Amino acid sequence: MxxxxxGLAAALASLAAxxxxxxxxxxxxxxxxxxxxxxADTAGKGSVEAARMAIADFGGTVLGKKIELVSADxxxxxxxxxxxxxxxxxxxxxxxxxxxxxxxxxIAVNGLARERNKMVMxxxxxxxxxxxxxxxxxxxxxxxxxxxxxxxxxxxxxxxGKKDWFIISVDYAAGKAMAAxxxxxxxxxxxxITGQVAHPLNASDFSSYVTQAQASKAQVVTLANATNDxxxxxxxxxxxxxxxxxxxxxxxxxxxxxxxxxxxxxxxMTFATxxxxxxxxESRAWAKRYFERMKKMPSMVQAGDYSAxxxxxxxxxxxxxxxxxxxxxxxxxxKINDAFSQxxxxxxxxxMVHDMYVVQVKKPEESKAPWDYYxxxxxxxxxxxxxxxxxxxxxxxxKS
Numbered sequence: 001m002x003x004x005x006x007g008l009a010a011a012l013a014s015l016a017a018x019x020x021x022x023x024x025x026x027x028x029x030x031x032x033x034x035x036x037x038x039x040a041d042t043a044g045k046g047s048v049e050a051a052r053m054a055i056a057d058f059g060g061t062v063l064g065k066k067i068e069l070v071s072a073d074x075x076x077x078x079x080x081x082x083x084x085x086x087x088x089x090x091x092x093x094x095x096x097x098x099x100x101x102x103x104x105x106x107i108a109v110n111g112l113a114r115e116r117n118k119m120v121m122x123x124x125x126x127x128x129x130x131x132x133x134x135x136x137x138x139x140x141x142x143x144x145x146x147x148x149x150x151x152x153x154x155x156x157x158x159x160x161g162k163k164d165w166f167i168i169s170v171d172y173a174a175g176k177a178m179a180a181x182x183x184x185x186x187x188x189x190x191x192x193i194t195g196q197v198a199h200p201l202n203a204s205d206f207s208s209y210v211t212q213a214q215a216s217k218a219q220v221v222t223l224a225n226a227t228n229d230x231x232x233x234x235x236x237x238x239x240x241x242x243x244x245x246x247x248x249x250x251x252x253x254x255x256x257x258x259x260x261x262x263x264x265x266x267x268x269m270t271f272a273t274x275x276x277x278x279x280x281x282e283s284r285a286w287a288k289r290y291f292e293r294m295k296k297m298p299s300m301v302q303a304g305d306y307s308a309x310x311x312x313x314x315x316x317x318x319x320x321x322x323x324x325x326x327x328x329x330x331x332x333x334x335k336i337n338d339a340f341s342q343x344x345x346x347x348x349x350x351x352m353v354h355d356m357y358v359v360q361v362k363k364p365e366e367s368k369a370p371w372d373y374y375x376x377x378x379x380x381x382x383x384x385x386x387x388x389x390x391x392x393x394x395x396x397x398x399k400s
Contacts, residue, residue, distance in 0.1 A: 020320060020321050021063070021320075021321055022062075022063050022065040022316075022321065022322050023093065023095065023322055023323070024093040025065055025066075026065055026066050026067070026068055026093065027062055027063075027065055027066070027067045027068070027095055027313070027316060027322050028067075028068045028069075028070065028088075028092070028093050028094045028095050028096075029051060029055070029067065029068070029069050029070075029094070029095065029096050029098065029309060029312070030069075030070045030071065030072070030085075030088050030094045030096070030097045030098070031047055031048045031051050031069065031070070031071040031072075031098055031099050031305070032071070032072055032074050032081060032084060032085065032097050032098070032099055032100050032105070032109065033047050033048070033071065033072075033073070033074065033099040033100065033101055033124065034073065034074060034075070034076055034101055034102065035071075035072075035073035036073055036075070037075070037076055037202065038076075038201070038202045038226075038227050038228040038229065039076070039101045039102065039124070039226070039227055041227065041254075041256045041260075041299075042101070042124075042226075042227055042254045042256050042257075042299040042301050042302070043099055043101040043124050043299070043301045043302065043305075045294075046290075046294050046296075046298065046299070046302045047098075047099045047101075047123070047124070047301060047302050047305045048069070048071045049290070049293055049294055049302075050290065050298065050302045050303070050305040050306040050309075051069055051098070051305050051306070051309045052069055053289065053290065053293070053306055054305075054306045054307075054309035054310045054313070055067045055069060055309060055313075057310065058309075058310060058313045058314075062313050062316050062317050062322075063316065063317060063320065063321075063322075067313065070088070070092070070094065072084045074100065074102065074105045076102050076104075076105065076201065077105070078102075078104045078105050078107070078108040079108075081100070081102075081105040081108050081109055082108040082109065082111075082112060085097055085108070085109045085112050085113070086112055089112060089113070089116050089118050090116075094118070095118065095119060095322045095324070096118070096119035096120065096121060096312055097109055097113065097118070097119075097120050097121075098120070098121040098122070098123055098305065098308055098309070099121075099122075099123050099124045099301070099305060100120075100122055100123075100124050100125050101123075101124025101125060101301060102124070102125055102174070103125040103126060103127035103129070103130070103172070103173035103174040103177065104172060104173045105125065106120075106122050106124075106125035106127070106130055107125075107127070107129065107130065107134050107173065110122075110130060110134045110136060110139050111134070113136065113138060113139060113324075114136035114137075114138065114139065116324075117137070117138055117323075117324040117325055118138060118324050119138045119139075119140070119312065119324045119327055119328065120136075120138065120139045120140065121140050121142055121308040121309075121312055122139070122140065122141050122142060122143075123142045123143045123301055123304040123305050123308050124143065124301045124304075125141075125174065126144060126145050126146050126149065126174050126177065126178070126226075126252060127145065127146060127173050127174055127177040128145045128146050128147050128177060128181070128387060129173070129177065130145070130350070131145070131347075131349045131350050131351045131387075131392070131394055132349070132392060132393040132394050133393055133394075135349050135350050135394035135395070135396055136350065136396075137324075137325055137328050137396065138324040138325060138327075138328045139350045140308075140328075140331065140346055140350050140352055141350055141351050141352065142304050142307070142308045142352045143274050143275075143300055143301055143303075143304030143308075143352075144274045144300065144304075144356070145351070145386065145387075146174070146177045146178045146180075146181045146251070146252075147181055147386060147387040148272065148274075148356050148380075148385040148386050148387075149178075149251055149252050149271070149272050149356075150178060150181040150182050150185055150251050150272075151181075151185060151272070151380070151385060152271075152272040152356065152358045152378075152380055152385070153222070153249050153250075153251060153270065153271050153272055153358075154182060154185035154186055154189065154222070154249070155185065155189065156270060156358065157220055157247060157249055157270075158185075158186070158189040158190070158191055162191075162219040162220050162247060163190060163191040163192060163219065164191065164192060164194050164217075164218040164219045164220065165182070165186050165191055165192070165193050165194065165218055165219070165220045165221075165222055166193070166194055166195045166196065166212075166213045166216045166218035166220070166221045166222070167179050167182055167183070167193060167195075167196040167197075167221075167222055167224055168196075168197055168198075168199065168206075168209050168210070168213055168221060168222070168223050168224065168225065168233055169196065169197075169198045169199075169223075169224035169225060170198065170199060170200075170201055170224065170225035170226070170229055171198035171199060171200055171201070172201055174226065174252075175198065175224050175225055176224075178224035178225075178251045178252065179196060179198075179224040181251075182222050182224060182251060194216050194217075194218045195212070195213075195216045195218065197209050197212050197213070199225070199229070201229070202228060202229065203229060203232070206232050206233050206235075206236040207236055207240065209233070209236075210233065210236045210237050210240050210242055211240060213237075213242065213246070214240060214241075214242045214246070217246075218246065219246060219247060220246065220247045220248075220249055221237065221242065221246050221247070221248055221249070222248075222249040222250075222251060223248070223249065223250040223251060223252075224251050224252075225252070226252045226254075227254065227256070227257060230250050230252065230253060230257055231257050231260055231261050234248060234250070234261060234265055234266070235261070235265060238265050248269065249269070249270070249271070250269060250271050251271070252271075253269070253271045253273070254299045254300065254301070255273075255276070255277070255297060255299060255300075255371065255373060255374070256296070256299050258361055258373045258374075259296070259297075259370070259371065259373070263361065263362060263363065263364040263367055263373065264364060266361040266373070267361050267362065267363045267364065268360065268361060268363070269360070269361045270358065270359070270360045270361075270377065271358075271359065272356050272357065272358055272359075272380070272385075273300055273356070273357050273359050273374070274300040274303075274304065274340075274354070274356055274357070275298070275299075275300035275303040275304065275340055275357075276300075276357060276359060276374050276376060277297045277298060277303075277371065278371075278372065278374070279357070279376055280339070282338065282339040283303075283339045283340070285339070286303070286306065286339035287303075287339075290302070290306075296371075297371040300340075303339065303340040304340055306339070306340065307336070307338050307339070307340035307341055307344075310338065311331070311334065311336055311338075312327070312331075314334070315327045315330040315331045315334060316330075318330050318334075331346045332345075332346050332347075332348065334346070336352070336354065340354075341354040341355075342354060342355045343355055343381070343382055344382070345382075347389065347397075348389075348394075348396050348397050349389065349392050349394035349396055349397050350394070350396075351386055351387075353382035353383060353385075353386050354382045355379050355380065355381055355382050355385070356379075356380045356382070356385040357376050357377075357378070357379055357380070358376070358377040358378045358379075358380065359374040359375060359376055359377060360374070360375045360377050361373060361374065361375075362374065362375055
């Protein structure tokens with residue numbers, strides 16, 4: 001069993017008691033996202049709108065002070081993101097930065113926020129490094145991570161007796177993390193990795209990567225990439241006939257990807273998700289409001305954005321301040337149940353633990369309308385879905 005170090009607990013309690021009021025007489029939230037490239041559909045302007053919805057639903061003020069929203073495009077470049085975050089923290093009075101949907105970007109912003117005791121609600125990036133070596137008191141990893149997303153998919157396919165795996169990954173932080181996590185689960189389950197190939201981010205041609213996977217004759221080809229890269233890999237695999245003899249398992253799939261891909265290509269694929277709009281009355285009601293604004297259903301990132309802002313503002317209200325460590329202390333006391341999260345809570349390493357869902361993509365004839373794409377196969381309790389604290393390398397957590 002693990003517990004928060006006494007030093008951290010005492011520091012958080014002291015800061016929470018001392019901090020009062022709202023800095024600069026305004027609570028300022030910043031959405032730092034990909035607004036123009038391959039992740040723009042699953043985050044981007046939709047994430048800004050989800051945050052705007054949350055602020056409006058909260059009432060537009062907290063502790064009697066106005067809530068402001070700003071946003072910027074990180075262009076999938078860590079240096080661009082760091083420059084913008086530094087400006088926000090040091091000059092513009094930003095209290096919390098969110099989204100980021102790129103692991104290298106999130107790692108860079110985490111470092112700046114940690115130095116300044118500013119809040120980060122990472123709703124978009126997936127690397128588990130964010131709650132391990134890059135963790136911090138004021139840093140929360142909210143929506144998903146590589147461990148949770150890969151966990152269900154790999155275990156489910158291994159249970160079918162398919163032991164030989166090939167990995168196609170994107171050549172940057174998130175892809176490397178997903179590939180490493182897949183390797184961990186496959187080998188732990190008695191399988192083996194027969195080969196691996198990496199492609200550049202936003203690649204234009206996937207034929208060589210698919211043919212290498214095909215030549216390996218591995219029973220399973222798992223995709224450690226995301227959004228357009230995943231969609232284009234699946235299309236290439238279908239066109240080259242890979243799917244006739246090998247199982248395709250994406251590790252990070254969004255409903256936007258299925259919408260763009262079409263059920264012809266996506267049908268039958270099984271993977272994990274943190275959110276599906278048509279799962280509960282609450283998720284349907286919120287998603288339909290979002291659809292009215294954006295003319296598409298929300299991704300799990302965008303649903304996580306809404307929930308994160310609502311949770312952050314509630315923590316400020318209960319803490320009586322927007323001071324980063326004080327808000328972080330309050331977050332660790334809260335239970336999070338809303339349209340996005342069931343049984344959610346923030347651990348000492350900053351991981352927001354919540355239930356995850358295994359879904360299967362419907363056949364074209366099973367879908368009743370656009371965006372009616374998933375069958376929820378099972379629910380994975382949060383404590384089983386995410387990496388246990390016993391495996392954490394976050395310095396805020398110690399072994400007892």
